[in-house]
Amino acid sequence: MVQTIIPNNKGTYKQPNIFGYYGNFGGAYIPEMLHRNVEELRDNYLKIMYDEAFQKEFQNLLHDYAGRPTPLFFAERLSNQFNTKIYLKREDLNHTGAHKINNAIGQVLLALRLGKKRIIAETGAGQHGVATATVCALKGLECIVYMGVKDMERQQPNVARMRMLGAEVRPATSGSQTLKDATNEAIRDWINNPNDTHYVIGSVVGPHPYPDMVARFQSVISEEIKKQLKEKTGSELPNYVMACVGGGSNAAGAFYHFLDDLSVQLVAVEAAGCGINSGMSAATTQLGKPGVLHGSKSLVMQTADGQVVEPHSISAGLDYPGIGPLHAHLYESGRAKFLSATDKEAVEAAFNLTKMEGIIPALESSHALAALNQMRFKKDDVVVICLSGRGDKDMSTYMKYMNEL
Amino acid sequence: MNRLEELFTRKKSNVLNVFCTAGFPQLNSTWEVMKALQDNGADIIELGMPYSDPLADGPVIQASNTKALQNGMTMQLLFEQLRDFRKEIYVPVILMGNINPVLQFGFENFCKQAASLPVDGIILPDLPEYEFENEYGAIIKRYGLDFIFLITPETSEERIKKLDTLSTGFLYVVSSSSTTGNKKDFTEVEKYLQRLQNMQLKNSLIVGFGIKDKSTFQSACKYANGAVIGTAYIKALENATDIQSATKAFLSSIIN
């Protein structure tokens, strides 16, 4: 299962080179204080992940605990609306309500095998924090979750869930008080606790090997899509796979097993916030330039002077000024198409899905749904949308819009 | 012989390196801070290039970064402020910061400007050794700048030797695995420093992180050539009405 590593290449879509590069993006831009921890992870992650006993435990938990495989649902009324065939990959039906649990289970099991006793995580929407706190409760591990103060306010139900699960939620008070700042605090915590702590990063960001490791843990999404499509349509290949991108983990998972199937058009949807040119946006590929953020070289929203810009999105999970290096590479190489949806479009798409299919989606996932309006499909096209999470956490935001729409 | 070499040839112990964020406490105080540090006994000045997301720094230095950026500090402005500074500042000066603003400025352009002033060395903690060897080291060398690597108690012996080979100017010894400004038990630090002393490294050793007063400075200097003070000095400047007198009072509490 472990793929051979070819030095001095530029990496493939599925696998970065030994220094963690996908094309021009990736690497491990970390201070020496993190070197040993990151090196330990880099030297062990593939060995551990593809160890038979590990795989058995991981697959069992995905099945019996997270509830996988998640359904691939043919959304008939939505399909009629867009005059094509739309399938929803129901990551929202996972335990804890989003795809984040796939990665949290994987990384916590991996941390246990590395002998770590203490787990830290950052969270934006709170879904990754809840998922990590959940697996820590399951395994009896100490769990500390960093969360921006602004996000603690707009995702209150998830803060309560994390606390009930026994995690300590530490507010990140610097900068924009959102995901970027929570990530800074988590990295600082790791620097200060170099021996007993594993940092469970929640997306395909961070220094090598995180982007690759998280993509592999999330790749179960596309593995299942292939099987399910084959059963339902006779072909394992759709015409389109669409997913929202914050850091890019649900998109990486939904794209992964299609990366080398060039007939499959991959569509990544970023958060345009109040509009790409409004000064309040989080559409990184549109607004960003190559730079280094949180340990890897990627596209980063920044000033001409290299200061990281504070992004804006209505959805806490997409409110991040970077994207994972794999996605920067997919963008630069043209392998994936990058679109964006505004706050308003996302909310409208959420109400539309609820009305048409009886599914209340997370605000993040609603961005992928909103991009349907920007696509031109043929009647027989098969379109898979990764419905990364459910909308329970976003009810207070949705309620505000109830009367306006 | 460059300034750092000259310094370590002349002075082998108690070398005092003081860190301050450029553009802090005021936008135009950079020169005044440097002058005050030199006049009151600093052997090396480390100028922090402010960054929005300084990962390895504790709250005090982070806040000084934020303040400097609010004051309007930019890389371009820093180079303008430093033009002609050698008319008054003769001690070695090192620029320290995160890699991203340097990349945006243009790595080569940055080295060129730094060398033309000239400053003596650079510290970019999040430029890893692989990238240095692969790409950036050659540019740094071309402009005759020293590049200083960090080591920590977690750095393996083999890696310490490698980083010592790559590092020029000195080796920056992080006293404990921590962000700046965190206190740790100093006896642990002493053991670590003793271990380093026995390794017979090529570079002089400057200890950083957690040095805050006379006693921690002296402990660090027992086993190393000197130490860096950052957080404690920033704190001293935070509440100062007069940079000269605050710096004088602070430095005399360390070296006298």
Ligand SMILES: Cc1ncc(COP(=O)(O)O)c(C=O)c1O
């Ligand atoms: C439901 C949901 N979807 C998407 C995201 C965005 O993250 P990523 O781009 O890593 O999938 C989040 C993040 O919190 C989320 O909770």
